[in-house]
Amino acid sequence: MRILLVQPAPFEPGRLGLENVIWMSEPVALAQLAAMVPEHEVRILDMRLEPDLELNRVLLEFEPELVGTTSMTTDCYQAKAILEAAKGTLGEGCFTIVGGHHPTLMPEAFEQTCVDAICLGEGEETFAELVAHLAAGHPPRSLQAIAGLRFRNESSSWVTTSKRDQNRDLDSFPAPARHLIRRRPGDYFFMTAGPMASLSTSRGCSFDCNFCAIWEFYERKTRFLSANAICDRLERIEEKVVFFLDDNFLTNRRRLEQLCDEIERRKIRKYYATQGRTDFIADNPELMKRLRDAGLIMVLSGFESNEDDALAELLKRSTVEKNRRAAQIMQQLGIISTGIFMVRQDFDEADFDRLYAHINDLGIAIPLVSILTPLPGTQLYRQRQAELLTDDARLFDLLHSVLPTKLPRQRFYEKFAEQRDAVWPSVRKGTFPAIFHRPAFFMQTFFGIVRWLRKRAAYFRIVRDPQSHLRDELGKIDVDARLHPAPPAVADARRRLPVVRETA
Numbered sequence: 001m002r003i004l005l006v007q008p009a010p011f012e013p014g015r016l017g018l019e020n021v022i023w024m025s026e027p028v029a030l031a032q033l034a035a036m037v038p039e040h041e042v043r044i045l046d047m048r049l050e051p052d053l054e055l056n057r058v059l060l061e062f063e064p065e066l067v068g069t070t071s072m073t074t075d076c077y078q079a080k081a082i083l084e085a086a087k088g089t090l091g092e093g094c095f096t097i098v099g100g101h102h103p104t105l106m107p108e109a110f111e112q113t114c115v116d117a118i119c120l121g122e123g124e125e126t127f128a129e130l131v132a133h134l135a136a137g138h139p140p141r142s143l144q145a146i147a148g149l150r151f152r153n154e155s156s157s158w159v160t161t162s163k164r165d166q167n168r169d170l171d172s173f174p175a176p177a178r179h180l181i182r183r184r185p186g187d188y189f190f191m192t193a194g195p196m197a198s199l200s201t202s203r204g205c206s207f208d209c210n211f212c213a214i215w216e217f218y219e220r221k222t223r224f225l226s227a228n229a230i231c232d233r234l235e236r237i238e239e240k241v242v243f244f245l246d247d248n249f250l251t252n253r254r255r256l257e258q259l260c261d262e263i264e265r266r267k268i269r270k271y272y273a274t275q276g277r278t279d280f281i282a283d284n285p286e287l288m289k290r291l292r293d294a295g296l297i298m299v300l301s302g303f304e305s306n307e308d309d310a311l312a313e314l315l316k317r318s319t320v321e322k323n324r325r326a327a328q329i330m331q332q333l334g335i336i337s338t339g340i341f342m343v344r345q346d347f348d349e350a351d352f353d354r355l356y357a358h359i360n361d362l363g364i365a366i367p368l369v370s371i372l373t374p375l376p377g378t379q380l381y382r383q384r385q386a387e388l389l390t391d392d393a394r395l396f397d398l399l400h401s402v403l404p405t406k407l408p409r410q411r412f413y414e415k416f417a418e419q420r421d422a423v424w425p426s427v428r429k430g431t432f433p434a435i436f437h438r439p440a441f442f443m444q445t446f447f448g449i450v451r452w453l454r455k456r457a458a459y460f461r462i463v464r465d466p467q468s469h470l471r472d473e474l475g476k477i478d479v480d481a482r483l484h485p486a487p488p489a490v491a492d493a494r495r496r497l498p499v500v501r502e503t504a
């Protein structure tokens with residue numbers, strides 16, 4: 001079977017968005033699916049890196065019998081546009097499917113005639129069974145036997161099949177078919193570091209922050225690729241820089257220790273970036289040192305707030321003190337800290353200033369300030385759905401406020417746009433120790449620095465301009481609704497559930 005897997009582009013290239021300047025990762029989900037059907041002819045097309053018309057060219061030239069795409073919430077319209085183009089060009093003979101976080105958590109958004117099936121949850125086995133079914137010539141509207149799908153049946157009604165188990169040992173999945181990803185220098189990067197490969201080494205998280213759906217997507221279970229399997233994959237990766245995509249890589253101490261042992265034993269010399277919680281860093285300085293020595297260069301963590309109450313409200317189950325300690329440890333070790341902070345809709349001007357002062361006090365090398373956003377599938381979404389000003393998926397990018405703000409919107413965005421300049425002392429304080437401790441790494445990123453400075457200049461013009469936020473909202477957020485004051489805090493609605501941690 002000819003299969004085309006397409007990574008959607010952010011809906012308007014060049015506007016606000018992480019991919020533009022901060023983080024562009026390989027289309028790992030698509031490479032993972034491709035690895036499940038090695039007997040078929042599969043192509044991967046990353047539309048974030050291709051001209052718009054490339055999709056039409058490939059559709060006409062390759063004539064795929066199946067087109068699949070993936071979607072976060074913000075990719076929703078572009079993902080549908082891809083499947084629309086496939087149906088429009090190739091007709092009903094081309095089977096279309098979408099999977100990923102948004103289709104799983106909000107499948108109704110994809111129940112359209114250009115979509116034949118929606119993959120719910122983890123995709124590997126569902127996709128392999130679907131391809132085998134279609135390749136054997138079985139009817140495309142009769143998929144009841146394949147678990148983990150929502151599909152259009154013969155009478156064009158949407159039906160859901162039985163639930164797909166998400167228990168399979170991660171080591172038993174084949175490694176992603178990375179050879180199908182076209183990689184040119186500079187395509188995939190984190191800030192100045194690249195060329196960069198991406199590797200997912202665990203699924204799920206044992207915490208339950210109310211703004212995040214990872215733990216719900218993976219049904220409160222966390223599964224890990226073993227240290228051995230990680231190293232087997234690392235040895236096949238040419239890139240010097242590897243991003244471990246796990247949402248919470250810094251957990252399960254035993255696995256991390258085994259990973260350090262195995263990297264040392266096999267003499268794998270690479271640099272690693274990843275995501276992890278600050279409380280783990282604060283509580284495990286020795287292990288962080290070992291990870292640094294094994295090549296860990298950057299950790300992205302959700303610091304979220306300068307107030308313990310706000311952290312408790314988010315069910316973050318950590319403290320400002322842990323954040324502070326983690327920032328110190330990373331400076332001491334020369335690990336670059338990327339810190340995500342959240343601006344809330346009830347912020348007044350002094351709250352913005354206090355947050356920026358706090359970031360400068362911590363000395364985070366790469367501080368990223370986002371806006372509290374109830375993403376579909378989260379507890380926060382369920383709590384605050386009635387207050388949403390829009391359901392336009394493009395604005396759920398954490399850079400626009402989909403809830404009413406206490407400050408007038410213009411002023412809210414003016415204060416938000418101040419961040420780039422306001423937290424510059426933090427960048428200096430956080431970056432110099434890293435350069436001092438890791439000169440070899442920074443020398444290697446020279447071309448990345450040049451490339452990044454060019455992108456940054458274009459990007460900062462947009463980010464620094466509060467009007468760009470307001471322009472993006474035109475026609476999407478009701479002007480009258482912008483004037484509504486923020487409702488009182490929803491503290492009563494807090495849910496406090498016991499946390500189940502891995503036994504390390």
Ligand code: B12
Pocket residue numbers: 010011016017018019023024025026027028029030032033068069070071072073074075097098099100101102105119121122123124126127200212213214245246247375376377396397398
């Ligand atoms: C890398 C990454 C990015 C990259 C690009 C992602 C990409 N699509 O290539 C970048 C940095 C650009 C990014 C940006 C953002 N991201 Co992001 N990102 C991730 C991350 C860490 C890894 C994605 C990944 O490759 N996972 C590994 C693969 C194997 O897993 P998977 O994608 O889930 O795929 C499996 C299934 O979903 C399914 N599947 C997926 N696609 C398909 C397609 C088909 C056809 C089928 C059958 C199955 C299928 O099968 C796969 C294998 O089991 C995830 C967290 C995570 N752990 O997944 C967050 C995540 C996807 N991001 C998220 C968010 C919120 C964002 C941002 C909005 C905000 C932010 N983080 O700052 C921005 C939006 C950017 C924009 N355009 O405005 C949320 C999405 C929530 C949602 N409701 O959509 C996640 C889940 C993080 C979280 N903790 O909530 N992100």
Ligand code: SF4
Pocket residue numbers: 205206207208209212213214215247248277302
């Ligand atoms: S610790 Fe991170 S991945 Fe886990 S639930 Fe909280 S935000 Fe999500």
